[in-house]
Amino acid sequence: MEKSHRSAEATKRKSRASTSKDAIALLKADHRQVEDWFRQFKKARTQTRKGSLAEKICNALRVHMRIEEEIFYPAFLVATRETDLHHEAEVEHAGAKKLIADIEAMRPENEYYDAKVKVLSEMIKHHVKEEEQPGGMFAEARKSDMDLDDLGKRMKARKDQFEANANAAAPGIRGIASSLLDA
Ligand SMILES: [Fe+2]
Numbered sequence: 001m002e003k004s005h006r007s008a009e010a011t012k013r014k015s016r017a018s019t020s021k022d023a024i025a026l027l028k029a030d031h032r033q034v035e036d037w038f039r040q041f042k043k044a045r046t047q048t049r050k051g052s053l054a055e056k057i058c059n060a061l062r063v064h065m066r067i068e069e070e071i072f073y074p075a076f077l078v079a080t081r082e083t084d085l086h087h088e089a090e091v092e093h094a095g096a097k098k099l100i101a102d103i104e105a106m107r108p109e110n111e112y113y114d115a116k117v118k119v120l121s122e123m124i125k126h127h128v129k130e131e132e133q134p135g136g137m138f139a140e141a142r143k144s145d146m147d148l149d150d151l152g153k154r155m156k157a158r159k160d161q162f163e164a165n166a167n168a169a170a171p172g173i174r175g176i177a178s179s180l181l182d183a
């Protein structure tokens with residue numbers, strides 16, 4: 001009984017994974033990914049490792065905030081008229097972006113690097129809680145008539161586009177950076 005229940009659950013999970021995520025599932029998956037990288041950063045012992053994790057965190061957060069601001073937040077505002085939740089989220093994004101720009105301009109050797117990443121993790125933790133808690137943006141979005149499947153598809157497409165552009169640009173940027181270092 002227990003076993004068949006478990007395998008039915010596994011089948012359900014599998015079929016869910018093979019279909020596209022709705023908007024909230026997609027955004028929550030991003031949140032979990034970044035939380036995991038912040039945890040790894042805390043345990044990292046070398047500056048190279050810290051630098052590569054911080055780069056992943058900053059890139060992922062930039063893309064995540066872009067798709068929220070371009071697609072999810074405007075649709076949320078139209079559907080719910082919840083201006084307080086919406087504006088607060090945008091202000092929190094603006095704060096996070098400043099800190100991300102600071103981190104990106106720093107090297108992991110900088111005395112303040114760990115502190116900046118820690119404060120960013122705290123800001124993001126607060127912001128994610130605001131989005132995910134009862135009465136927060138995601139709960140209100142679920143109650144509204146937003147087409148979360150369609151928004152999920154659009155956000156996924158936009159995300160893929162940003163990631164493809166970043167991958168295309170990265171070797172060039174790295175090449176320029178290393179040639180500057182070699183000079
Ligand atoms: Fe988010």
Ligand SMILES: [Fe+2]
Pocket residue numbers: 065068089093127131
């Ligand atoms: Fe957000």
